[in-house]
Amino acid sequence: MADPRQLEHPVKGWVSPGELIICDCCLRRVFYWELHHLVPIAWGGSDSRLETDRQVVWVRICGDCHGVVHMILDKARHDGGWPLAWLVALEAPHHMIETARRGWNKWKQMTFEGVTT
Numbered sequence: 001m002a003d004p005r006q007l008e009h010p011v012k013g014w015v016s017p018g019e020l021i022i023c024d025c026c027l028r029r030v031f032y033w034e035l036h037h038l039v040p041i042a043w044g045g046s047d048s049r050l051e052t053d054r055q056v057v058w059v060r061i062c063g064d065c066h067g068v069v070h071m072i073l074d075k076a077r078h079d080g081g082w083p084l085a086w087l088v089a090l091e092a093p094h095h096m097i098e099t100a101r102r103g104w105n106k107w108k109q110m111t112f113e114g115v116t117t
Contacts, residue, residue, distance in 0.1 A: 009049045009060070011035050024055065025065035025099045034066045035059075038103035039110060040073065045103075065096050072100035 012034040015021045023030050037058045039045030046057045054060070061069070072092065075083045082104060087097055 009035055009051065009054075009058075011049070021060070023062040023065055024059035025061040025069070026093070026095050028062065030062045032063065033060050034063055036061050036066050036069060036099075038099075039107045040070070040103070043077070043107055044110065045107070059099065061099070065099065068092055068096040069100045069103070072097060073103055076100070076104050 013032070015031045015033070021030050021033055022028070023033065025036075035049060035058050037045045037047070039057075041047045046053070048057045072083070072087065075086060079086075082101070
């Protein structure tokens with residue numbers, strides 16, 4: 001049997017009947033999920049989809065969380081900094097903000113400090 005840690009996940013997928021999948025961001029049960037790289041691939045992040053990189057390089061999240069996380073990341077990159085005042089006015093759910101913040105901090109480390117992971 002293959003090592004489950006070396007399982008390479010697809011980019012997105014429907015949940016099979018009887019399968020229980022929980023969004024890594026909002027912790028709701030989902031029936032369709034998307035793989036979100038904490039540092040987007042387009043920003044130079046790793047394109048790994050290996051199980052061993054879950055919660056380090058990528059998370060499996062629902063479409064709602066994925067869209068909002070990218071919106072926050074795009075705003076931060078456009079503004080050149082973490083958009084705290086904008087986020088307060090937006091009233092985005094904390095779990096979405098924190099997932100985006102993880103990616104933003106990793107991107108800053110990667111970009112300005114040369115740290116990769």
